[in-house]
Amino acid sequence: MAAPSPLPAANANTPLIEVSGLTKVYQTPAGAFTALGGIDLRIYPGEFVGVIGKSGSGKSTFINMLTGIDRPTTGDVTIGGVSLPGLDETGMARWRGRHLGIVFQFFQLLPTLTLVENLILPMELNGLYSRAERRARAMHLLEQVNLAAQADKLPGAVSGGQQQRAAIARALACDPPLIVADEPTGNLDSKTADAIFTLFAQMVKDGKTIIIVTHDADQARRVDRTILIADGKVVNEYLARALSALDYEQLAEVAGRVQPLTFASGATIVRQGETGDKFYILLDGQVDIVIERPSGAPVLVNQLSRGEYFGEMALLGKTVRQATVRVSPDHSAALAALDAAAFDRLVQEAPVLGRQLTRTLEQRQKANLARSRTGQPAG
Numbered sequence: 001m002a003a004p005s006p007l008p009a010a011n012a013n014t015p016l017i018e019v020s021g022l023t024k025v026y027q028t029p030a031g032a033f034t035a036l037g038g039i040d041l042r043i044y045p046g047e048f049v050g051v052i053g054k055s056g057s058g059k060s061t062f063i064n065m066l067t068g069i070d071r072p073t074t075g076d077v078t079i080g081g082v083s084l085p086g087l088d089e090t091g092m093a094r095w096r097g098r099h100l101g102i103v104f105q106f107f108q109l110l111p112t113l114t115l116v117e118n119l120i121l122p123m124e125l126n127g128l129y130s131r132a133e134r135r136a137r138a139m140h141l142l143e144q145v146n147l148a149a150q151a152d153k154l155p156g157a158v159s160g161g162q163q164q165r166a167a168i169a170r171a172l173a174c175d176p177p178l179i180v181a182d183e184p185t186g187n188l189d190s191k192t193a194d195a196i197f198t199l200f201a202q203m204v205k206d207g208k209t210i211i212i213v214t215h216d217a218d219q220a221r222r223v224d225r226t227i228l229i230a231d232g233k234v235v236n237e238y239l240a241r242a243l244s245a246l247d248y249e250q251l252a253e254v255a256g257r258v259q260p261l262t263f264a265s266g267a268t269i270v271r272q273g274e275t276g277d278k279f280y281i282l283l284d285g286q287v288d289i290v291i292e293r294p295s296g297a298p299v300l301v302n303q304l305s306r307g308e309y310f311g312e313m314a315l316l317g318k319t320v321r322q323a324t325v326r327v328s329p330d331h332s333a334a335l336a337a338l339d340a341a342a343f344d345r346l347v348q349e350a351p352v353l354g355r356q357l358t359r360t361l362e363q364r365q366k367a368n369l370a371r372s373r374t375g376q377p378a379g
């Protein structure tokens with residue numbers, strides 16, 4: 001098979017951020033505490049990424065490695081080709097000033113400077129723009145967040161939502177490609193939080209890459225991609241997507257219980273007529289669902305891609321496999337598998353998941369039936 005020419009695709013798909021083998025161990029009076037247990041991740045230009053997870057899971061620790069506010073114990077964070085752990089303090093400050101905008105939960109505007117001065121300061125510190133341009137640019141950014149009328153007020157004289165809007169405008173002052181925000185709406189009422197979130201969404205449309213830690217499930221639904229952190233590790237996103245009916249804690253537990261499996265192109269994963277013993281979630285690649293008929297060619301009834309699952313039919317219905325599942329030609333497949341006992345326990349513990357699976361099952365049975373009557377033969 002001729003591989004596609006790597007050049008244009010490689011340019012378009014060059015990660016902005018590459019995190020590899022990242023760990024953070026804090027030394028505490030009670031001993032060493034592993035806050036991040038090995039994170040590997042790529043984030044691409046223009047992505048709107050939500051970092052979610054329960055309190056204490058390691059979100060801020062992780063974010064602080066991306067901003068260079070703190071340093072990893074082991075591993076690397078490369079942003080735009082620059083390895084952050086390799087920079088000294090001066091180099092880090094210089095790099096951050098030009099490449100990164102940071103928004104904090106508690107705004108952290110300088111209290112003795114007016115809003116417009118708070119925006120001018122980072123441009124001055126980074127030696128960007130002329131004096132006149134700085135003020136014009138600061139005013140323009142304040143207009144964008146609807147704060148032009150408050151420009152000459154001190155932070156203490158405006159509301160929390162206004163302070164956070166000013167802090168967002170400040171993060172944009174040096175026009176960085178990347179904005180990182182740790183619970184930027186955590187201290188705001190829900191209506192204000194929603195407006196702030198809309199500002200971030202607009203910034204993504206304007207071409208920024210944004211990583212935002214959020215506690216809010218409604219906000220988490222508005223990003224392009226969520227990274228769930230549990231106990232200092234990233235839960236596979238496609239596992240999380242497939243089992244979106246579960247809460248963070250249940251997901252983290254399942255993530256610890258699944259067995260990783262890989263199959264080569266064309267390999268059969270489950271065979272029609274056999275007794276089901278596992279539930280599978282597709283983490284990478286593509287699989288074909290094929291119905292074998294007593295007479296005539298097998299029929300391809302469905303194709304699944306990452307974030308989808310199969311194998312629940314036989315387990316839920318306590319029947320034999322209703323279809324054969326094999327890896328699509330020219331693909332390989334990475335899967336997470338749960339054995340029948342673990343699957344049954346999960347469905348009992350999380351009735352919503354049971355209902356989600358049953359709904360999918362009914363839809364698929366209908367579709368399979370329709371397609372197996374009229375469908376094209378499988379290749």
Ligand code: ADP
Binds near residue numbers: 027028035053058060
């Ligand atoms: P989150 O932002 O998800 O709430 P954090 O990253 O702040 O979580 O913390 C993750 C874990 O690391 C927590 O158990 C926290 O108590 C611990 N931790 C964070 N910072 C330190 C520190 N400086 N020293 C020791 N332990 C820390």
Ligand code: MG
Binds near residue numbers: 059060061182
């Ligand atoms: Mg935090």
